Amino acid sequence: GSMRFQTKSGSSPADMPPVMERDTDSEAGHGIMAKPQSMVSRLRKSIWGDLPRDEYKKIALLSATFLFIVGTYWLLRTQKDALFMKITGKLYIPYAKMCSFGVMVPLILAYCKLVDMVQKHVLFYIICGAYGCLFLLISLCLMIPGVGPDENMKPSPDRLLGWAIYMGIETFGSLTVPLFWSFVNSITDTNTAKSGFGLITWGAQFGAIAGPTLGKRAKSLGMAPLMLMGTVGIFFVPVMVRIFISVYPSTQEGAITKKQTGPVEGLRLIAQHRYLLGIFGVATFYEVIGTILDYQMKFLLDNEFKSAGEVTAFMGSFGQCANGLALVFAFVGTGFFINNFGLVFCLVCFPISLAFVVFYVWTNPSIYVLFYSMVIIKGLSYALNNPCKEILYIPTTKDVKFKAKSWIDMFGGRAAKSAGSMINAQLKTAAALGAYTGPINLTIIGVWISVALYTGRTNQKMVQEETVLGAEPKAPPSPLSNLV
Secondary structure (H helix, E strand, C coil): CCCCCCCCCCCCHHHCCCCCCCCCCCCCCCCCCCHHHHHHHHHHHHHHCCCCCHHHHHHHHHHHHHHHHHHHHHHHHHHHHHHHHHHCCHHHHHHHHHHHHHHHHHHHHHHHHHHHHCCCCHHHHHHHHHHHHHHHHHHHHHCCCCCCCCCCCCCCCCCHHHHHHHHHHHHHHHHHHHHHHHHHHCCCCHHHHHHHHHHHHHHHHHHHHHHHHHHCCHHHHCHHHHHHHHHHHHHHHHHHHHHHHHHCHHHCCCCCCCCCCCCCHHHHHHHHCHHHHHHHHHHHHHHHHHHHHHHHHHHHHHHHCCCHHHHHHHHHHHHHHHHHHHHHHHHHHHHHHHHHHCHHHHHHHHHHHHHHHHHHHHHCCCHHHHHHHHHHHHHHHHHHHHHHHHHCCCCECHHHHHHHHHHHHHHHHHHHHHHHHHHHHHCCCHHHHHHHHHHHHHHHHHHHHHHHHHHHHHHHHHHHCCCCECCCCCCCCCHHHHHC
């Protein structure tokens, strides 16, 4: 059978003592089961695939860890644009996204260097510790009168706190989410991923809903306390990672003994393999389109509401709806679609669905049309496109999973958002945004579909042939070996 998460004991359902009868519909084969349980087993298998029962505990711990990452990120995200628009100004959002692209470069280089130096789970301790300290400092600054958002003060690009908040929140999400999936990909095989990744996403969506729910109370709680809550959530992430490592020590990487390949190894691998360029496209085309539509919504939003608290509450409602949709779809749809229709279908289905949404927004550009359109786009992105994208990394080496992935997800994601922001910077009115973004987005989607087809089919071939991308080719046997 296919390999699963490795366990310390190495035990499997097949090692269990035989019984007189087995229920073949039970993936664990634990013997005679009542008919209702067998029906539950069939239903579970049809939705989530053939996932052994002992894997559910591992997935639950990973999902709880991801819950703190995305929950904290969404709590901070609901504040990001509200604080920036009221401290710095809405017209500077495109420039802030472009600046975050430049900030990510040294961060990625440092991250890739750390991959060579420390065990993979230690990366969580370093990165989350650093961001926790940063947001603790920001929380304290927001408590100082005249430093944070003030209705009696006009927004100004000279107020540096707004830039620090924006860069901090943008880069936090760009670093921690790819790091989590790199860690999971390194301890998972393809068959387990098809069933388990949807469940990991589903569990994490509870945190993604809790974050915006707190954000909706921004007017009563205040911006500084909300930022402080996010800081506490960040510090919980390494705690959860430590718990997972203590329960499953076999997933802990040994001492770093291999030759260090350097921080730019990821770029070399991407340039060398067309498959990784395909993943780059799958991961980044969405970011361009999402950035354009998101700015269009924020532009109308700033005209509609006057205070940072009102904007944060609106974005809290948006986060609740988007992550609520992702919660439902991840529970009943992600594993079902991947297991029954295949990875290629799912990779292509998302951009096609997005094309219909983009066309509707183009013909009906209003704040609430954009609201519900972005809910659909974000929800399907989290629950369908992201798990499929992560599965693409599984038949690859550690350097690909951590270094190439960091350049694709972190640098590529920032580059894509910067490209979208460059388009936004040229469209300075709501009328211009409504008129020109539709054709631009539909053109991008056309290219995206062809790239998704190529990448998905290549992944299918690699899995069938048991190819590991990035692995050094085995040396051919010596002719003298036949003489022994």
